[in-house]
Amino acid sequence: MARLLKILLALCVLLLLTAAAAAMYLRYEFENARNEAVTIEQYFARPALRSQYAAPTREPCRQVAPQRQAWFGALHIHTNASFDAAAFGVTLNADDAYAFARGAAREYRLQDDADDVEVPIVQLSRPLDFAAVTDHAGKLGERRICYDPMQPGYDALACKIFRGDLRLPLDDAMQPLMRLASQAIFSSYRSARVCGADGEDCREEAATAWQENQQATEHWYDRSADCSFTSFHGYEYTLAKDGANLHRNVIFGSASVPPAVISAQDMTQPEQLWQWLEQSCHQQGEACDVITIPHNSNWSSGRMWFPYSLQTHLSPEQQREFAALRQRMEPLAEIMQVKGDSECRNGLSTVYGAADELCDFEKLRPPTETIEDCGELMGSGNMRLVGCLSRFSYVRYALSAGLAEQEKLGVNPFRLGIIAATDNHNGTPTADSESNYMGANGPDREARHRLRGTVEVPGGIAKGSPVRYNPGGLAGIWAQQNTRQSLFTAMRNRETFGTSGPRIEPRFFGGWNVPETLCQDPAMISKAYAAGVPMGGELNGSALSNGAPQFVVSANQDPQGMPLQKIQVIKGWVDAQGTQQAVYEVAGNGANGASVSAADCTPQGSGFAQLCSVWRDPDFDPAQRAVYYARVVENPSCRWSTWQCNAMPAAARPTSCSDPEVPKFIQERAWTSPIWYNPAPNASAETKL
Template identity: 45%
Template sequence: MRGNQVDTKLIAIVSSVLLAGAASSAQAARQYTEERVPCARYEENRSAFFGDLHVHTRYSLDASTQGTRTTPAQAYDFARGAPLGIQPWGDQGEPGRTLQLQRPLDFTMVSDHAELIGEVRMCNTPEVDGYSSWQCLLYRHVPRGAYYLFNFMATMKQTHLGMCGEEGKKCREAALMPWEEMQTAAEQAYDRSEACTFTTFVGYEWTAMQSESGGNLHRNVVFRNAEVPRLPPDFIENPAANLLWDALDRECLTPEGACDALVIPHNANLSAGYMFSGKQDDGAAMTLDYARTRARFEPLVEVMQHKGASECFYAAAGGGDELCAFEQQPTDNIAVYDAPPREDTGFVRQVLADGLAIEQTLGVNPFQFGLVGSTDTHLGAPGATAEDRFPGHGGAGVPALKRVPPGLPDKLEYNPGGLAVLWAEENSRDSLFAAMRRREAYATSGPRISARFFGGWDYPDDLCDNRERISLAYAGGVPMGGELSGAGQGDAPMFMVVASKDPGTASVPGTPLQRIQLVKGWVDDQGETHHRVIDVAGDGDNGADVDLATCERRGEGFAQLCTVWRDEDFDPGLSAFYYTRTVENPSCRWSQRQCVAAGVDCRDPSTIGEGFAGCCAVEHRPVIQERAWSSPIWYHPPEAQVQNSVLRDTLT
């Protein structure tokens, strides 16, 4: 049975049998690794839960030296809908600005930098030994100077400062209280009732830098439940990714314990090409053991955050996929600002293809990543992704320690960030963590677009018209993050692609969808990588645009899109991956919105007030098209499928 010849009734029968068998597995999915009440809402076909896995509070040095006072508990309250006061602060401690989400998140993780939480507490707490040291005096009186000094020592020299004592013992002891506070805040905010309204994860950021290039090698560590190490394994003690994995293996993944963890590399657009170089951290050739361990610990990668997008590279001179220009950074690292991005900087599309090439040699794909987004906020404001109320996120951006800077509130190249979306049966730690582990996840650039992606061999062309299409898609194939197997002679994979626009709110309606694109990548017999972008639904030439003088959107779009696409060029002997990119109609970027609000007219220099020169800069992109990226679906030739089966057995 192929294509139009598929008997939909037969698929429905098969589906009912498989789903009946899934009932027992559903019970297994509700075997929690920690005590909680089962969620009242449990969906076999899974629901989309929106969250933020990259959030900094007052315990991150780069946040605290810019005036952030948000506690972990306040960050979780903000994610649930409470207002949040942010810097600059008045003489009586009153906030100069207030933020509030229009819609709460479903899940959040505070991810403060592990390396300096002890130093931050020491320098802010008079009763802690070291408070009066010259380093802490610098921290309190010249905070931006301390930001550079402390970070340089921790991330470039992998050492604590002198006030930490022998081997950094004092600062490690000082870190115990903040780490405990993070755990307590996560526990108190986690809804363990049957309502399951909000989920928290305990986690942190491992803050690695490539010392020669300034490449950002940061990673976020997510723990499955409240069972976590005494202190988070950091970069100072574990100055390479494989050492981090070893530390987590040693301190968390013990056979007798409930501790479990996964690692999410930051978007690699600022890694100078070192995050996914195809080599080990020391520059040696990648080994099978290294590739296996990386695949085991790192099932996801961050493709979007406030420091830009890292889906794909766009070279204006060379043309190509113009949608790759979306939020592309002007540099390839976080420290050396005159190094422009390159195709091999660490853009995910190429990294996914490189993983297939490595698999041809080693038999293991170390870059088989699902995709998520997050904010990387340094205000303790998870999910603050709205383009129409962006105050800047701090961190490497514009600080507002003493006053709100005039003009644009952040560097022109930065943006409000993205969201992580997980397809899970319920809003609990175990269910969401399992979704991350199996890569049934996707990223958005901020909007709450709903996106689904399935691959199989026998989907009927009219599957989108079937009310049971999701059940049938699961029964007859795999969702995003999965692997296709079982190709026979004459087979070609078929994909069901579904998306719905962000419904928005009463005051801020969502933007219509323009189109869905499918991106295919593959490796040929000579080991060369290729990719192709195909419009599969919607209309890229729908005429929609935006009035730059008012930011009013014009033109029609789509509330929903669904299609079934067959890869007619499929070669069963070549490994391949497929993912989707769902694109909204054009809208004004945050910077253009603020330029319009300030009355800037680039034709009249007298209207360009202090701090608004960026509105008229050549590099300013006033219009964006927000989007969602699905995790890929992979295909492996039959001989590779056997090797991957062995690997999966090893990982589980």
């Protein structure tokens, strides 16, 4: 008996020692690198320089559109250089992404595909006019080190899991998520085992990856007189706090770029990003210009557009300084992409005015879900589809919040133009087709995966609903020619729009003396420019203003899309009650009876190839700040999930195909950038903020 007790005691001691050794080993393998603030600032203090891969000159464009032309493109594309795309097995690189954007076909091949496996071929129905590959700056160096056997960090446990060399005891569908988690668990830090004690190895490798991105971007820029394609240098600053999204794409206007890209692991506040960009690019960079474009504010728990005036930890001077900095650096916002629509949401108790049924479009959290309103506080957890919802998560209400900030701080930090994007993580921005959508991530290549209802990354890192994702949208720019300078100037001026995929061409002007018959005038566009301001502009009231301003709004149907149904003008303002909204139908016919068959997606009913209207706000208050934008809506059509459920045998369809919470139909649309109305200086509103 005594001997048995000794054996049991020895076994217990051995188990404890083994557990302690395992704990020490895991601590060693997953230790965070030190963030040396001084070293980081010195590293990123170098000024922007013209890329070594840029050609010295470009030819003048053979064709120029004096009244501007609509150009369509994608400013949010991820390739296998992004750690999450690599975790999902994506093999396409930046060269592939640009070739695809220009209309070339590509094999949708994943890392684990055998050479003899037949894989899908993907191709756009029409080439894009411009694009930017925006791989994540975060984990950019880790991605390279984990795939380079010559690197000291190659044999780290995190790298073995990331590459798939070490498979955890889970089913095949979970393996890509575990590969993703191997890097995501470091959050805003770096792995000391992979990157070195101070993270320097990963910063250096990230700089090399940035050079490779530059080389591809310059290679695909058409500098000939054809001006057929424009590539922009860019990357993504991927910041998340408390499960809330604060991601931004950084887009450069020329071939002059910083020698390295700053990530959320290096600087953890958007204001730090903007300050660095101003220093390295605007203040000392060689002919360098840059903007940042936030995306997925719907995931931000109200943090993306949280007003500076409510951030009481800042002094009034700091609030004004940051508001002005943001206005200079962030003139645009993504209103839609694969992870949902960020325009608006019904059911928020802090938004007043009639419900807008079109706000239920492409929501990651079902419109029927009862969710607490965050009110005047920041929330958390929206990236995991939990937590309260805030009006400061949606572009429409951010525009109104900017009006209130103008009153309080003297500057509007949310003077935002509109674009849309894909955020595609397989190198193929395929927003042009619902019926041919093949998912946004590698595993979604198979219909059974992209039709899944819920997927969770272990450890509560992330949660998604693939069937609630969508093909994303396109950025539209009104510019005279397809060059970096012309397109980027238009982006700075906010003469931009976004679409949910179709190439709808909307225009929006405002002025004080717009003729009522302008829509019938062959010189409509030139006269609209002469009589007012285009989308992205401001209308300032004065003693000479003659009543309410007039707005001229028009749209052309996508030749390959559905007929247009209607145009709406959305107005936002803030009064003593709070955030207000109103939707006006100004052209077309919202009750035209158009429909679509759920069985075979055959459309029925008539619509319009073109729409145009001159509209005057019937509720105009000359003393009240307001913001207006237009929304162009197509006739109903089948959602991608309906197309793909219909293509499956009934017995093979997943449960999402019969889920009443998953929409069967959608109405594709386009959103213009806003026009802002500012009262005359001596005007006094009847209700103060």
